[in-house]
Amino acid sequence: MADFLTHLECSKTGEVYESDVLQNLSRQNVPLLARYDLEKIKQRVKKSDLKGRKANMWRYEEFLPVREPACKITLGEGFTPLRKTDRLAENIGLQQLFVKDESINPTGSFKARGLSMALSAALERGVNEFVIPSAGNAAGALSAYAAEAGVKAHVFMPNDTPSAFILECEYFGAAVNLVDGLIDDCGRIVQEKKQVHNWFDVSTLKEPYRLEGKKTMGLELAEQLNWELPDVIIYPTGGGTGLLGIWKAFTELKQIGWVSGEMPRMISVQAEGCAPIVKAFEEGKTSAETWPDAHSIASGIRVPGGVGDFLILQTLDESNGGAVAVPDEAILQYSNVMAENTGIFPAPEGGATLAGLIKLKEQGLIDAHEKVVLINTGSGYKYIETFKKKQTLKAEAI
Numbered sequence: 001m002a003d004f005l006t007h008l009e010c011s012k013t014g015e016v017y018e019s020d021v022l023q024n025l026s027r028q029n030v031p032l033l034a035r036y037d038l039e040k041i042k043q044r045v046k047k048s049d050l051k052g053r054k055a056n057m058w059r060y061e062e063f064l065p066v067r068e069p070a071c072k073i074t075l076g077e078g079f080t081p082l083r084k085t086d087r088l089a090e091n092i093g094l095q096q097l098f099v100k101d102e103s104i105n106p107t108g109s110f111k112a113r114g115l116s117m118a119l120s121a122a123l124e125r126g127v128n129e130f131v132i133p134s135a136g137n138a139a140g141a142l143s144a145y146a147a148e149a150g151v152k153a154h155v156f157m158p159n160d161t162p163s164a165f166i167l168e169c170e171y172f173g174a175a176v177n178l179v180d181g182l183i184d185d186c187g188r189i190v191q192e193k194k195q196v197h198n199w200f201d202v203s204t205l206k207e208p209y210r211l212e213g214k215k216t217m218g219l220e221l222a223e224q225l226n227w228e229l230p231d232v233i234i235y236p237t238g239g240g241t242g243l244l245g246i247w248k249a250f251t252e253l254k255q256i257g258w259v260s261g262e263m264p265r266m267i268s269v270q271a272e273g274c275a276p277i278v279k280a281f282e283e284g285k286t287s288a289e290t291w292p293d294a295h296s297i298a299s300g301i302r303v304p305g306g307v308g309d310f311l312i313l314q315t316l317d318e319s320n321g322g323a324v325a326v327p328d329e330a331i332l333q334y335s336n337v338m339a340e341n342t343g344i345f346p347a348p349e350g351g352a353t354l355a356g357l358i359k360l361k362e363q364g365l366i367d368a369h370e371k372v373v374l375i376n377t378g379s380g381y382k383y384i385e386t387f388k389k390k391q392t393l394k395a396e397a398i
């Protein structure tokens, strides 16, 4: 298999770390980023080489960190459809609107990409016991890949996590722990337990390779749009790996000359009940404060704080993008609107991107002619209880 990964880099200081051994955060307690010999990729790989490769995220192997084929744990994740949603676009008053439909990934969310990659890379580096704090989808994905690999997963989730997530983890054979608190409380418990038990921590951005899995969304977007990047990408932001991954993909593609011209504006959508990035963005800050009393039905973005806040804000700034908060009522309403107009049953987080788009459009921050991509990060089928609770809320005309 191709080997273009050269090293890891501290996202704050640029300090170099070895990529052949297990790593979590840098000495500064910030994420490590995977670096490749892009010059060599540029010389050796052509866009046309992708033709005929399997329709999953591993088709971009030169841009990925796993070398040993036997360590590649795959359930067919990635290469999800980029749906051109003309009726929805017309109703909103846009000419070109796309939904990247991550709901069809194994275990029903884009978390499959990151955990397939992180688990594979960690197996290659000798790990066989994993731990994760999660709002649900990450735990389900880790559990599924651990089941396929035949290794042990320990998952820690808030006790109000919808039951589909809890059940799937149990069925996949993971050790399930429910915590009276939010995902950051789960994270604190994981911090203690992993040391005692010597478990490998695959928390968001606390090891370098989930990000590389999420990066494949950006590689796919570029390939699926025939290497012409969109104008705007709207992403439901929790810990931010997806947003950072997509941006990392575009940056690498630009460096090897596969894409050119304007980069897309990256937009973070959060729930009004938990919007640390939106608040920091609006205040012009370079880092975010932990959000007190976080609440939202969109549990995947109910993330009060994380280690990647400064990187998310940097990306929003660099891309000339933005951040917008939407209320839970709008999240439900627009999940419904997306479903009715596209046949996609989105996770509430996916509905949030449409609610965010409507708000930005009303504020004049997106023009009718612009090419916009919404990232529907997961499937609504796992949130049945959430949707049921609010069933009475029917979408009004857009």
Ligand SMILES: *Cc1c(COP(=O)(O)O)cnc(C)c1O
Residues within 6 Å of the ligand: 109, 111, 137, 138, 204, 236, 237, 238, 239, 240, 241, 242, 243, 300, 301, 347, 349, 350, 377, 378, 379
């Ligand atoms: C985890 C998750 C998110 C947030 O992803 P981050 O990478 O943490 O920003 C959004 N939507 C869904 C469905 C999720 O499971």
